[in-house]
Amino acid sequence: MVSKRGRLDQFIAGTLQIPKKAVRELLINNKVRVDGQFAKSLDLQIDEFTHIECNGVVLRHYQKRYYMLNKPDGVVSATIDDKHPTALGLMTGINTEMLHIAGRLDLHSTGLLLLTNDAKWSEALMAPDHKVDKKYLVTLANPLDQAYVEAFANGMYFEYENITTLPAQLMLLSSHQARVVLREGKYHQIKRMFGRFRNPVVALHRESVGDIVLDHTLLAGEFRALTKAEVDSVFQH
DSSP: OOOOOEEHHHHHHHHOOOOOOHHHHHHHTEEEETTTTTTTTOOEOOOTOEEEEEEEEEEOOOOOOEEEEEEETTEEEEEEEOOSSSSSSOOOTTTTTTTEEEEEOOTTTTEEEESSHHHHHHHHOOOTTOOEEEEEEEEEEOOOHHHHHHHHHHHHHHHHHTOHHHHHHHHSSSSSSEEEEEESTTTTTHHHHHHHHOOOOEEEEEEEETEEEOOTTTOOOEEEEHHHHHHHHHGOO
């Protein structure tokens, strides 16, 4: 989702279906408030969260919203899907208008899914140069050993994209389970990295993105709003 920036006069003219000359008259006569202040400039830049009033009537007022969802297996990270239940379909009891997913999970992957209507926030969170740590709990079909740790730390070359993955941290938890920390998110990256060892991933569960950790009180399919500290953490790296 892209932030919807534009000029104030274009927005008012389009919303009220009046010429820009009439918009100028509204501003001259202190009829337009932007974020509580009388607007003076026609070319004032606004976005989807700018509060705009004209003659006391609210023309635009969206609040920024941020949620975490404990995504279950079999739910697709999408707004609409013909075959599977969607993440947004689980967000019952709230207005899901404008919400989008910041960092998708595969159909059978579970765990932390972040949703917001704030494009700048999600772009900062997922931008490749931001390199936010993403932590996953992975269960494998076959036993693990130290060779996996070294291979993940060295990075792996993917011939199809002609890229080498960034060094990734792998911690062995048991014979068939490991915790993986990535700082990027290539297509099916974790499954493909374990695939080098011909070791299928049985379960993939995202535990955290940056400083935002999945709330363990949330059952699969449940969600809650992010705290201010969790929201602000995205811009502290």
